[in-house]
Amino acid sequence: MTSTTLDPRVSGPEAGGSSIDKRVLLLKPRGFCAGVVRAVDIVKIALETFGAPIYVRKEIVHNRFVVNDLIEKGAIFVEDIDQVPEGMRVIYSAHGVSPAVKEQSKERKLKVIDATCPLVTKVHVEAIKFAKQGYSLVLVGHRDHDEIEGTLGEAPDVTQVVSSPEEVQSLVVPDPNRVAYLTQTTLSLDEARDIIKALKDKFPNIVGPPSQDICYATENRQTAVKNVAHKADLVLVVGSTNSSNSNRLVEVSNNLNTQSYLIDNSAAIDPKWLENVSTVAITAGASAPEVLVEEVVSYLRDHGYGSVEEVEVMPENVRFGLPPEIVQAIKAAPANTAATV
Ligand code: 2E6
Ligand code: F3S
Numbered sequence: 001m002t003s004t005t006l007d008p009r010v011s012g013p014e015a016g017g018s019s020i021d022k023r024v025l026l027l028k029p030r031g032f033c034a035g036v037v038r039a040v041d042i043v044k045i046a047l048e049t050f051g052a053p054i055y056v057r058k059e060i061v062h063n064r065f066v067v068n069d070l071i072e073k074g075a076i077f078v079e080d081i082d083q084v085p086e087g088m089r090v091i092y093s094a095h096g097v098s099p100a101v102k103e104q105s106k107e108r109k110l111k112v113i114d115a116t117c118p119l120v121t122k123v124h125v126e127a128i129k130f131a132k133q134g135y136s137l138v139l140v141g142h143r144d145h146d147e148i149e150g151t152l153g154e155a156p157d158v159t160q161v162v163s164s165p166e167e168v169q170s171l172v173v174p175d176p177n178r179v180a181y182l183t184q185t186t187l188s189l190d191e192a193r194d195i196i197k198a199l200k201d202k203f204p205n206i207v208g209p210p211s212q213d214i215c216y217a218t219e220n221r222q223t224a225v226k227n228v229a230h231k232a233d234l235v236l237v238v239g240s241t242n243s244s245n246s247n248r249l250v251e252v253s254n255n256l257n258t259q260s261y262l263i264d265n266s267a268a269i270d271p272k273w274l275e276n277v278s279t280v281a282i283t284a285g286a287s288a289p290e291v292l293v294e295e296v297v298s299y300l301r302d303h304g305y306g307s308v309e310e311v312e313v314m315p316e317n318v319r320f321g322l323p324p325e326i327v328q329a330i331k332a333a334p335a336n337t338a339a340t341v
Helices: 036-051 064-072 099-107 118-132 145-153 165-169 188-200 216-232 244-255 290-300 325-330
Strands: 001-008 023-028 054-055 075-079 089-092 110-113 136-140 159-162 179-183 236-238 260-263 280-286 307-312
Touching: 001 236, 023 216, 023 290, 036 054, 036 064, 036 089, 036 118, 036 325, 064 075, 099 290, 110 325, 118 145, 118 179, 136 145, 136 236, 145 159, 159 236, 165 188, 165 216, 179 188, 216 244, 236 244, 236 290, 236 325, 244 260, 244 280, 280 290
Parallel strands: 023 280, 023 307, 054 075, 054 089, 089 110, 136 159, 136 179, 236 260, 236 280
Antiparallel strands: 001 307
């Protein structure tokens, strides 16, 4: 773990009284993952090269600020494909879609750009493979989440969703020796481990994915919280309430007995949370923009937290390429358009 002091300042009385012991630990990695950078870039570049309106099925990523910013730029967010006028351009969200949604898009003659995170696509490919090989599939995840809806749709007749070890007990499958499991990409590593253990106890011959489905960004952000929570009195997680990976970060901290809250932005901070708190750790879910983290740091500075130290728990340098439709659109764009990657 490395630790870098960013702009260390001890604030004066104007910053909220005695602050010598008040500090902020800024966890790293935090915020945007490679899949979110890619998805948001896709919408921005599509707007710049094709022009508004561009339809987006579901929130491109689960963050209110990101979605509102793209609405201002001309994106139109819809819940269902039948809300997109025939022949128009539609972008699928980073969480992926089921084959049924792709079929609906074809029927409406939509021009599709797929912003599904490649690590979600990897889970879809595994689901298709296991189903073709005749396995019953157990999908570990949250039933009402967009990602699970999409993955489940690959093989709905042979797939069951479980979200706790208790639910594993009531699973019934045609052949207990031919069962495979997959997981949502943004689960708690600890919870997933317990559920997978319950699955292995019930189905000793169960097979899983070649490498874990929980993605690198989910794992790294949880590991950072685990490493630093014991040094903090409070952990603030920047992220929206429907963001699975952000909620998991709050749980990780609370499970370690360091009080944690999920906040959309600095306006959501209740000053009471800061009573008798000398060290605040800040992290951000994979869909939360850095500008919102900066706002939170600035709020805390104004409340006497004069020292801001970035704590890098591990390096993270993942990047994903853009889909072919977008690469071609960039190539075809006149030199004076703003479409850049
Ligand atoms: C797609 C897949 C996984 O709610 P969740 O954590 O899944 O999603 P976001 O949008 O908050 O985070 C990024 C993401 C996109 N994670
Ligand atoms: Fe993809 Fe993981 Fe981000 S699945 S969108 S890299 S949180």
